[in-house]
Amino acid sequence: MDRQPNTRLADLFGLAGWSKGELARLVNRQAAAMGHPQLATDTSRVRRWIDMGETPRDPVPKVLASLFTERLGRVVTIEDLGFARTGRSGKRQALDGLPWAPERTAAVLTEFTGMDLMLNRRGLVGAGAALAAGSALTGAMYDWLHTDPAPAGAPRPTHPFATESADEFDQIGLDRYEAAPVGSQEIDALERSVEVFRAWDAARGGGLQRKAVVGQLNEVGGMLAYRHPDHLQRRLWGVAANLAVLAGWMSHDVGLEPTAQKYFIIAAHAAREGGDRPRAGEALSRAARQMVHLGRPDDALDLMKLAKSGSGEENLPRTRAMLHTIEAWAQASKGHGQAMRRTLGEAEELFVSDKGDVPPPCWMQMFDEADLHGMQALAFRTLADHDPAAARIAQHHAKQALRLRENGRQRSQIFDYISMASACFIGDDPEQADRYARLALVSIGENSSHRTWDRLREMFRLTGQYANFAKIQDLREEIQHVLPKAKPKTKGSGLGPGIGTGLGGNFSA
Numbered sequence: 001m002d003r004q005p006n007t008r009l010a011d012l013f014g015l016a017g018w019s020k021g022e023l024a025r026l027v028n029r030q031a032a033a034m035g036h037p038q039l040a041t042d043t044s045r046v047r048r049w050i051d052m053g054e055t056p057r058d059p060v061p062k063v064l065a066s067l068f069t070e071r072l073g074r075v076v077t078i079e080d081l082g083f084a085r086t087g088r089s090g091k092r093q094a095l096d097g098l099p100w101a102p103e104r105t106a107a108v109l110t111e112f113t114g115m116d117l118m119l120n121r122r123g124l125v126g127a128g129a130a131l132a133a134g135s136a137l138t139g140a141m142y143d144w145l146h147t148d149p150a151p152a153g154a155p156r157p158t159h160p161f162a163t164e165s166a167d168e169f170d171q172i173g174l175d176r177y178e179a180a181p182v183g184s185q186e187i188d189a190l191e192r193s194v195e196v197f198r199a200w201d202a203a204r205g206g207g208l209q210r211k212a213v214v215g216q217l218n219e220v221g222g223m224l225a226y227r228h229p230d231h232l233q234r235r236l237w238g239v240a241a242n243l244a245v246l247a248g249w250m251s252h253d254v255g256l257e258p259t260a261q262k263y264f265i266i267a268a269h270a271a272r273e274g275g276d277r278p279r280a281g282e283a284l285s286r287a288a289r290q291m292v293h294l295g296r297p298d299d300a301l302d303l304m305k306l307a308k309s310g311s312g313e314e315n316l317p318r319t320r321a322m323l324h325t326i327e328a329w330a331q332a333s334k335g336h337g338q339a340m341r342r343t344l345g346e347a348e349e350l351f352v353s354d355k356g357d358v359p360p361p362c363w364m365q366m367f368d369e370a371d372l373h374g375m376q377a378l379a380f381r382t383l384a385d386h387d388p389a390a391a392r393i394a395q396h397h398a399k400q401a402l403r404l405r406e407n408g409r410q411r412s413q414i415f416d417y418i419s420m421a422s423a424c425f426i427g428d429d430p431e432q433a434d435r436y437a438r439l440a441l442v443s444i445g446e447n448s449s450h451r452t453w454d455r456l457r458e459m460f461r462l463t464g465q466y467a468n469f470a471k472i473q474d475l476r477e478e479i480q481h482v483l484p485k486a487k488p489k490t491k492g493s494g495l496g497p498g499i500g501t502g503l504g505g506n507f508s509a
Contacts, residue, residue, distance in 0.1 A: 144272075
């Protein structure tokens with residue numbers, strides 16, 4: 001059978017700018033540094049990998065992933081290189097192996113976080129990085145998410161390390177001898193650390209603590225390599241899911257879009273392994289929010305179908321209300337006002353129907369009445385681009401969000417101010433718009449969220465029609481002074497047309 005070229009590797013090779021001989025020398029040098037001095041790659045082997053689709057033996061895929069990660073300034077995994085692993089059946093799985101087998105999730109988590117941590121640069125998306133389409137993710141993960149993981153009493157590997165083989169850890173660079181059991185007190189401390197990171201993110205944005213969250217998640221991946229008693233293992237999966245969502249949200253907050261999507265997928269896998277399907281659905285809803293921000297509402301709606309249907313019957317009304325607000329935002333982005341209003345109406349009904357007799361999970365405690373109004377303001381303000389009459393309703397909800405917003409949610413408050421100012425500009429009220437825009441400018445410099453800058457750039461566009469007003473002219477100069485210079489988008493970056501025009505969300509924002 002004729003082999004096909006490895007187009008994934010060819011694309012990344014072209015972006016890296018190496019010659020085949022140069023890459024061969026780099027592989028040999030890196031392999032020696034990683035403890036494999038016997039490796040001897042040459043130009044002809046590199047040609048066979050690219051042109052004939054030949055898969056090199058271990059540890060070459062890992063070495064290549066490390067080299068491309070360093071070169072391109074973003075995480076490049078073995079699957080990204082076109083060397084997708086095979087499952088137990090020996091068949092190649094769709095969309096880079098999604099969904100992962102249970103024994104693969106901890107390994108993927110550890111590999112990806114390790115690659116992320118080794119990057120020398122931060123804030124680079126990397127040329128050629130692409131987001132998977134919402135329909136592709138839904139097609140790959142639908143059946144898997146709608147089934148429950150193996151029950152607690154199901155047979156397990158007798159070896160405490162729950163991977164297909166000990167070589168798996170060598171391949172991903174995890175020292176299997178460092179894996180050790182942890183107890184309930186250690187997990188208590190991990191759960192508290194998640195709350196600290198979550199509060200910091202809500203107040204200051206994702207830029208300052210992202211690496212710390214990724215490092216903590218990497219440690220948890222090592223812990224998951226050891227098979228603990230079921231009740232502890234489930235809690236560890238829960239910590240992994242929460243940290244992965246935070247890592248994804250922080251990555252999205254600073255513009256690392258493909259990295260963010262990968263973390264959201266890791267979070268969905270971890271949550272399902274822990275038996276928490278609502279958490280898996282919420283993780284996928286984050287990927288949907290990301291898509292709306294990037295101007296891809298159709299992809300967002302595909303992901304929301306999966307998030308809502310895969311969350312299971314145990315979803316609390318408030319969680320379902322939150323999911324509806326994201327769907328409504330995507331509908332508003334498409335200009336579907338009637339569908340958006342209907343979906344927001346359902347969200348309000350679900351929110352008020354939650355009696356509070358069941359405590360919300362920790363990851364839902366930040367979605368309160370202020371966030372409900374904030375998302376409604378965002379949806380109506382987005383719809384106002386298609387129907388200016390929606391601007392007045394957006395103003396009403398933005399005022400309510402600001403009135404109810406708690407301390408410590410500085411980033412959400414900035415979003416509320418910008419939603420309000422933007423709606424006022426669209427509603428032909430430049431005096432009010434100027435007031436709220438300046439309130440946003442007071443604190444935006446203390447926040448590391450790139451999404452607030454994206455929203456501010458969109459608001460700046462709206463000031464153009466009032467540029468002859470002296471007050472607005474001064475405002476425009478202040479905005480231009482505050483905003484960092486927008487970096488040009490690299491061809492093929494896969495970021496979609498909406499970055500900078502899509503509108504970042506409020507929940508856990």
